Amino acid sequence: MLSYLAKRLAGFVPLLLGISFVSFLVMAMAPGTPVDLMTDLNPKASPEARERLEKFYGLDQPLYVQYGLWLGRIVQGDLGTSFSRDRRPVLDKIAEALPITLFLNVLDLALILGLAIPIGIYSAARQYSLVDRATTVFVFIGFAMPSFWVALLAMMLFGEQLGWLPISGLRSLDYDSMSALGQIGDRVRHLILPVGIAALTGLAGLSRYMRSSMLEVLRQDYIQTARAKGLSETVVVYRHALRNALLPVVTILGLSIPGLIGGSVIAETIFAIPGMGRLFYTSVLMRDYPVVMGITLIGAVLTLLGNLLADLMYVAVDPRLRKR
Amino acid sequence: MLRRLLRNPLAAAGGLIVLALFAAAAGAPWLAPYDPSDFDAAYVLDGPSVRHLLGTDGLGRDVLSRMLFGARVSLMVGFVSVGIASLVGVTLGAVAGYFRGVVDTVLMRFVDVMLTFPTFFLILAVIAYLDASIWNIMLVIGLTSWMGVCRLVRAEVLSLRERDFLVAAEALGMKPSRVILRHALPNAMAPVFVAGILGVAGAILVESALSFLGIGVQPPQPSWGNILTEGKSTLGVAWWLSVCPGLAILITVLGYNLLGEGLRDVLDPRLRAR
Numbered sequence: 029m030l031s032y033l034a035k036r037l038a039g040f041v042p043l044l045l046g047i048s049f050v051s052f053l054v055m056a057m058a059p060g061t062p063v064d065l066m067t068d069l070n071p072k073a074s075p076e077a078r079e080r081l082e083k084f085y086g087l088d089q090p091l092y093v094q095y096g097l098w099l100g101r102i103v104q105g106d107l108g109t110s111f112s113r114d115r116r117p118v119l120d121k122i123a124e125a126l127p128i129t130l131f132l133n134v135l136d137l138a139l140i141l142g143l144a145i146p147i148g149i150y151s152a153a154r155q156y157s158l159v160d161r162a163t164t165v166f167v168f169i170g171f172a173m174p175s176f177w178v179a180l181l182a183m184m185l186f187g188e189q190l191g192w193l194p195i196s197g198l199r200s201l202d203y204d205s206m207s208a209l210g211q212i213g214d215r216v217r218h219l220i221l222p223v224g225i226a227a228l229t230g231l232a233g234l235s236r237y238m239r240s241s242m243l244e245v246l247r248q249d250y251i252q253t254a255r256a257k258g259l260s261e262t263v264v265v266y267r268h269a270l271r272n273a274l275l276p277v278v279t280i281l282g283l284s285i286p287g288l289i290g291g292s293v294i295a296e297t298i299f300a301i302p303g304m305g306r307l308f309y310t311s312v313l314m315r316d317y318p319v320v321m322g323i324t325l326i327g328a329v330l331t332l333l334g335n336l337l338a339d340l341m342y343v344a345v346d347p348r349l350r351k352r
Numbered sequence: 353m354l355r356r357l358l359r360n361p362l363a364a365a366g367g368l369i370v371l372a373l374f375a376a377a378a379g380a381p382w383l384a385p386y387d388p389s390d391f392d393a394a395y396v397l398d399g400p401s402v403r404h405l406l407g408t409d410g411l412g413r414d415v416l417s418r419m420l421f422g423a424r425v426s427l428m429v430g431f432v433s434v435g436i437a438s439l440v441g442v443t444l445g446a447v448a449g450y451f452r453g454v455v456d457t458v459l460m461r462f463v464d465v466m467l468t469f470p471t472f473f474l475i476l477a478v479i480a481y482l483d484a485s486i487w488n489i490m491l492v493i494g495l496t497s498w499m500g501v502c503r504l505v506r507a508e509v510l511s512l513r514e515r516d517f518l519v520a521a522e523a524l525g526m527k528p529s530r531v532i533l534r535h536a537l538p539n540a541m542a543p544v545f546v547a548g549i550l551g552v553a554g555a556i557l558v559e560s561a562l563s564f565l566g567i568g569v570q571p572p573q574p575s576w577g578n579i580l581t582e583g584k585s586t587l588g589v590a591w592w593l594s595v596c597p598g599l600a601i602l603i604t605v606l607g608y609n610l611l612g613e614g615l616r617d618v619l620d621p622r623l624r625a626r
Contacts, residue, residue: 046465172605177598188588290472
């Protein structure tokens, strides 16, 4: 297990290098250097000052040296300083927003899994039943629905027409004056729409996947054996088939992480949630390149970690892999 | 083949939707009751009526006309970006699968790296540097969505390479470019075609999301996504601005997905058995 982990981690090194290189190239493509941006805002900047700044940032060096310098800073956890007026370190800004995004994504994922797995099992166990047909239709529509549109409709219905749920932010304006219980309730009410919609749109893919994985397993010989032994269908499905059917779902889970993280841009922007997605969006609008690059990099690293987690889970649930 | 496709009712429905969209996009100037940028000052934010079938927006522009012209945008974005993605993916995939060895390893590691970036982040990051315009959007979507096709083509070429007819072609002393173009790729195109149709749906979704966020197709050029942006700001007042373009996106994406899945069944007998 440990040697497997070590091997996987070693495999990440070239990937991380590649990620950093692509990020660097995208940044180097940008019109204008950080020095331009700083001196443009300051009419008093002399050519000498510009030169000094360029030296400071290593912009007088060839591109590969610049990449080395930049990589050196990244490794030390220095993602640079935001171009926005507050001039705060990029890492601080991300550290502030990231937990919110992670929390929401974990919640989304838990809800998606909690719903998709039972739906998938049921449609597979009763293939071509009414429920199975209904979910198939839902899945096709779910794939085609733009999540931001569903969010818009839900805001219109539950927020504007019925007035049941708040449509922006993570808490109300009078949050501080609420009782402890009221505060929890307020938070939950704010989470229902963003999390519910993320789950609704994420449900389609995973439940479909669970269904086909289950169908595949139910055709295996050992299931025939279990049925031949006279076990009830419930035991066959839940004891014998389920564990095996879950295996590929673990892989798909790892693969869906970049989509989830990317999707938080849309969800957080619509619902005005101060997470990493919204920070990214506002930084793109303000052309705050250091923050944009920092988040892109962190997003990729998060994906890598997610894949690693999925791999570890895979090993944990599949005894065949543990022996190797 | 066409008959088999038509026998699948869902695929036929998908094909019909796609055809209707082509017709709507091509015929937009004649079908649209108004010029999409004409203001009807007396009917600002007016609900659906006989005069304006799908209502008007905040400037008094006819929503139906704008949506018809928006169909052109999504059609163009869908096909051009998939074209770019297919070109890059097929080329790199064929090269990797044919030459194997170091070339293959380097290219596949590059694919791994690209797949690690949340695509939407990468697209937005590039948009931050370039200006948001329909051309840049198509380029960026294309250049961030070729990895699946690349893997697909590589796998096909890798297995085709062992077949006798390819070995024969090589033994005859053909140049690699000719072997790839004339013998390997034609036999690997079916899954690329299916992936392309499904890719159009994906590209349309991404474009509409970008336009909705205000970093895609820029107004006054109408796109389904940017009509929805106005729908958001007039949420409780003008439901037609939120409902209609979204439904259009939904139906369009559904059409391409159904057609793509249907084509997959027809083109790939191995899958049909299941």
